Amino acid sequence: MSETLYKNRNFITLSTLFSFFLLGSVLFTYGLENIGFYVNWIIGVFFIAISLLYIFFIKQKIKKSILYSWILLLLWIPLVLLLTPFARDISLHLTYTIITVFYVSYSVLIVNYLLGSNKRFVGTLFLLNVFWCLINIIFLILYIFGYLNYYGDEQFSGIFINRNQFALITTILFFFNLNNKKYFQRKAFLNLLLITDIVLIFSALSMKGFLGLFLILFIQYWEYIKRIRKWPVILILSIFFLGIILIDNPIKVRFDRFILVYKNPKSLKISESAYERSWLFKEGLKLTRKHLATGVGVNNSRYFLVTPYDKLLEERGQKEKGSLGSYSHCNYIEMLLNGGILGFILYYTPIFLILFSSLKSSLHDKTFRTIYVLLFYKLFLDIAMVSYFDLAHTLILAFSFVLYFKKKYNEPQYD
Numbered sequence: 582m583s584e585t586l587y588k589n590r591n592f593i594t595l596s597t598l599f600s601f602f603l604l605g606s607v608l609f610t611y612g613l614e615n616i617g618f619y620v621n622w623i624i625g626v627f628f629i630a631i632s633l634l635y636i637f638f639i640k641q642k643i644k645k646s647i648l649y650s651w652i653l654l655l656l657w658i659p660l661v662l663l664l665t666p667f668a669r670d671i672s673l674h675l676t677y678t679i680i681t682v683f684y685v686s687y688s689v690l691i692v693n694y695l696l697g698s699n700k701r702f703v704g705t706l707f708l709l710n711v712f713w714c715l716i717n718i719i720f721l722i723l724y725i726f727g728y729l730n731y732y733g734d735e736q737f738s739g740i741f742i743n744r745n746q747f748a749l750i751t752t753i754l755f756f757f758n759l760n761n762k763k764y765f766q767r768k769a770f771l772n773l774l775l776i777t778d779i780v781l782i783f784s785a786l787s788m789k790g791f792l793g794l795f796l797i798l799f800i801q802y803w804e805y806i807k808r809i810r811k812w813p814v815i816l817i818l819s820i821f822f823l824g825i826i827l828i829d830n831p832i833k834v835r836f837d838r839f840i841l842v843y844k845n846p847k848s849l850k851i852s853e854s855a856y857e858r859s860w861l862f863k864e865g866l867k868l869t870r871k872h873l874a875t876g877v878g879v880n881n882s883r884y885f886l887v888t889p890y891d892k893l894l895e896e897r898g899q900k901e902k903g904s905l906g907s908y909s910h911c912n913y914i915e916m917l918l919n920g921g922i923l924g925f926i927l928y929y930t931p932i933f934l935i936l937f938s939s940l941k942s943s944l945h946d947k948t949f950r951t952i953y954v955l956l957f958y959k960l961f962l963d964i965a966m967v968s969y970f971d972l973a974h975t976l977i978l979a980f981s982f983v984l985y986f987k988k989k990y991n992e993p994q995y996d
Contacts, residue, residue, distance in 0.1 A: 668878025748790025
């Protein structure tokens with residue numbers, strides 16, 4: 582495809598605006614904790630229904646990229662349904678299973694629609710980034726001047742309540758626009774967007790966002806780094822990280838608190854995030870060993886992982902007794918708890934197979950580099966995030982899988 586395709590702004594078409602509405606209305610609302618959350622369900626279900634009617638009654642044929650991606654991403658679902666009798670709370674178990682199926686189905690279908698035209702794909706991601714930056718910069722200004730106080734942990738998280746979800750979406754938008762930078766003749770505005778993304782990621786004080794940004798940039802530019810002299814790059818990175826480690830700043834403070842988990846855990850308060858995550862990780866591992874064959878049910882780990890701080894709040898009467906605790910905050914542990922060792926294998930095996938296949942194929946086709954960067958990032962995030970029912974993570978997987986099978990089976994770029 583010619584790299585001049587988008588140089589005259591002709592990628593802003595009706596098709597682009599439609600896909601921007603479909604993806605943006607869902608992506609911008611799923612992280613809310615108000616009635617806006619249900620917007621993504623209404624639009625998502627409508628889009629799934631229309632897509633399936635089109636596939637089965639108009640085209641009367643389903644693409645391999647859709648079918649294989651959908652099957653592999655939901656490979657673990659039949660097993661957890663069979664394990665339903667072992668769930669601590671069957672209602673919660675089935676609810677989050679349905680959420681997972683919904684997000685996977687929506688993600689696979691919307692990604693397939695976006696990839697039906699490279700013009701549509703680039704334009705949609707560009708518009709998403711423009712609106713994302715615009716809305717969240719306004720929120721950041723209001724936050725700085727003290728007009729926003731709805732954040733649960735008093736840390737900035739844009740339009741979302743969870744700063745890690747916010748940082749993840751910002752990082753992914755940054756990656757896609759950076760990856761497609763070649764299609765824009767006037768790069769000044771796009772560069773401004775990318776800089777704004779970085780500002781938002783740092784403003785959220787999310788270690789996952791910060792490390793993910795570095796990881797993506799490192800992998801993205803590794804081939805370029807190999808071609809130039811290494812020492813200037815190493816020197817610049819060393820100065821950057823020394824600055825973060827030695828100079829007082831919010832990121833250094835958060836990093837220091839997590840280091841104490843290993844150096845001096847007794848010095849941490851039981852209400853601190855670092856202590857809670859360490860406790861959840863250790864107790865989550867213990868729980869997996871007790872239920873390695875069947876797990877405890879999808880999202881049912883919350884019945885078992887009640888932190889010391891939550892128990893203290895119950896004793897003080899500040900929290901209702903018998904309230905649900907928290908999940909493990911590690912997707913690897915959570916998948917073991919959702920469906921046991923077999924559920925874990927069924928979930929992660931397809932991801933690793935496509936990752937390794939993309940690594941080999943990337944020597945001949947740069948498209949596969951995009952796939953392995955995203956999958957590596959997702960696997961990295963899974964260390965400290967629960968992602969199986971999260972829309973942003975599901976979109977990462979769906980994009981990687983659909984694009985992989987499109988390339989493998991030489992499906993046409995345009996419908």
